[in-house]
Amino acid sequence: MDKNRVRKLLLVLIISSIAMYTFFYTGDIQGECTKFNMSYIYFTDESTYEYYVNRTSNSLQVISPNYFNINDDGSLKITSKLDKKFIKNMHNENVKVVPFLSNHWDREKGRKALENRYVLVNQIVQAINKYNLDGINVDLENLTELDRDNYTDFVKLLRQELSEEKEVSVAVAANPKKLSKGWHGSYDYKELSKYSDYLMLMTYDESYYGSYPGPVASISFVEESIKVALEEVPAEKIVLGIPFYGRYWNLQERIGGRGISLIKIQELIKKYNGQVTFDKKNMSPVATFIISPKDEKTYVYGRELKTGNYVVWFENEESIKSKLRLVQKYNLKGTGSWSLGQEPENTWDYYNLWLNGKYYKDIEGHWAMASILDVESKGWMKGISNTHFAPNKSLTRAQAAVTLVRILGLEDNTKEDSSFKDIKGHWAEKEITIAEKQGLIKGIEENKFAPDESVTREQMAVMLDRLLNLEKNESTEVYYKDIVRERWSYEAIVKMTKHNIFKGFNDKTFKPRQKITRAQMATLLNRISHLVE
Incomplete structure (x- = not known):
């Protein structure tokens, strides 16, 4: 047989094989990341960071660790959490490392940072380049409308000084009531989005420390927050915040609403024979249990839970799925979660499927x-x-x-x-x-x-x-x-x-x-x- 004909025949067979493979192989849906997904990591020990990223089953494109804090004079403080090996390993897994800059609700530190923004921006750029980081997520909270313009200018400077491939993103308060004063007023959605890759919409803390018992993120609160943001920000620049925590109230104490991880909530429900109901209006689960004087002591983030009647509002699979649906409904860029390591491990069995509208693996293309x-x-x-x-x-x-x-x-x-x-x-x-x-x-x-x-x-x-x-x-x-x-x-x-x-x-x-x-x-x-x- 003519050699050229043999080559052509082999080429046809190879192409046909590839085509057949492509036709029958659907791939692992967990690896299909049409929608963006990032997560903060904060509460766990830095030695476990890689473990928690790996158990997400390739669902993350960005991990945002707590590497950048602010000194009293507004300068950059690099935390002891920074780990060069972790950064390298994440890059090997095609996960970007974008640390978040936080004032941890300290208004004076936040204002000093903005006053000192030219120096601070230079320090941040140097640190990002030195440690081969992939950008910065700005998370300055508890500022006011008086800081609004300075905040925007700070983000603008970051975008100007960082190279184009580096991410600049901003965590912003959810604002369903369109408040213009207080810490909600410190965020200029429209202007911030001009200089950011995306805004991380913190659609949680609807109920908070000091509030009456209630959901952390009711479905109406989340959806209305999205609608308000869309009035000024393109959908492709909105990342929806998903809480991996709940809040608890001891009805015998004057103040409640402290944060607690979803993992710890499951432990408490089991330990104290708690009762769980699902509030369909809010699309949020709520648990109740009693700690008696005879019960073994329990600690949450180092704080002992005293005897009393407890109410816990939190998230579960059903409530998280209801929020993930909104990403598809409004065609948002994706999601971001606070924070990695607080969620039950089985969260990642469904998360990326639902984020990408692949609600069940076995119904794609089904007549029903x-x-x-x-x-x-x-x-x-x-x-x-x-x-x-x-x-x-x-x-x-x-x-x-x-x-x-x-x-x-x-x-x-x-x-x-x-x-x-x-x-x-x-x-x-x-x-x-x-x-x-x-x-x-x-x-x-x-x-x-x-x-x-x-x-x-x-x-x-x-x-x-x-x-x-x-x-x-x-x-x-x-x-x-x-x-x-x-x-x-x-x-x-x-x-x-x-x-x-x-x-x-x-x-x-x-x-x-x-x-x-x-x-x-x-x-x-x-x-x-x-x-x-």
């Missing part, structure tokens, strides 16, 4: 994807794990009961015992009991619910009929080859069909005993949403 996302956003159905929805898996009777209870918002509605003997200790025992007491479900026989059996089409038709309680239209009937008037589910099937909730098959059958998949359930819920909202 839109319905699944819609009912998930309503809180009616959830995935079987952080990353999978299992759309083609059969819906179980337990899952059906839980879904019906969520639709009606009855999760905390009863403490009664169920008549079903086979649900004791089941993960859905409470919801099955509630659904039973509300008349939404019945057993397959006396005292037996069969929670893990699959739901059939006719069973779901009856369940939805009980849920919706729609009037029967006597003037019309529905004909299915496999449904007779005497069938126990006939009336429900007719009503669900007439209201376009259920549909039959092309061969004029209903297939009453066919199992319902989770995707089909999502579609049914989407069809009834206007009737129950």
Whole structure:
């Protein structure tokens, strides 16, 4: 065979192989970083910094450690946390190291820094170049409207003096009420954004030390803060702040609202048998527990928790996911979190997926994807794990009961015992009991619910009929080859069909005993949403 022809044939085979590989290989979604993500790191020991970055599963583009403080005279103070090895290792992992400059709420130090800005900028530029850092995140807080112009000029100078490839970003207070005085007034969103790569919108501390108990970052507070920022800042320059902490109040103490990591909150709930509810209005979890004089002492950031009744507002998977959705809704640049090491490790199982709108790995391109996302956003159905929805898996009777209870918002509605003997200790025992007491479900026989059996089409038709309680239209009937008037589910099937909730098959059958998949359930819920909202 001619050598040129052989070469051409080999080339075609190679190109074809690459094309096939590209077609079938979807890659690791955790490594797909369309949206930007950064995190501050502050509370943990510097020897653990690399560990906490690595456990994010390649979800970070920037890590912002506490390397830069301010001296009393406004000059730069490089902290003992600075670690050349860490910087080098992060660069090897394609993670930029952008330290944050902080006055730690000290107004006088902040003002001295701005007064001394020409010298301070020069010191910062020298330090960034000396230690091969990737820029600076300016985090000066507790200044006022009197410092507004100086603050902007400081950031402008940084942008002018640092080379183009170095990041200049600014942490700014969330300002949903459009306050122009106090520390909110120190930030000129519009002007700061001109000289910054992005503004890190600190959408947290809605409740704070000294306030009444309340959410750290309710969904309305966060969303309104975004809307206000968008009036002056392009969406591609807004990074949404995500809190990895909560705040606790001892109701027997005069002042509360101290910060506490999400990890520590989980420990306290377990240790003191705490009760957790989810506030749907605020999209925030809240825990309560009691510490008695006989209990073992517990410390949070070195402070002993005294005896008393505690209320803790915090974040969990559901609340964080609701905030990550806003990045897609408003097409923001991405997210930033305060702070790395305070979050449960499983946060990174879903974080980058949700940040990038890939809510579940197994629904991309699925015919029911839109319905699944819609009912998930309503809180009616959830995935079987952080990353999978299992759309083609059969819906179980337990899952059906839980879904019906969520639709009606009855999760905390009863403490009664169920008549079903086979649900004791089941993960859905409470919801099955509630659904039973509300008349939404019945057993397959006396005292037996069969929670893990699959739901059939006719069973779901009856369940939805009980849920919706729609009037029967006597003037019309529905004909299915496999449904007779005497069938126990006939009336429900007719009503669900007439209201376009259920549909039959092309061969004029209903297939009453066919199992319902989770995707089909999502579609049914989407069809009834206007009737129950």
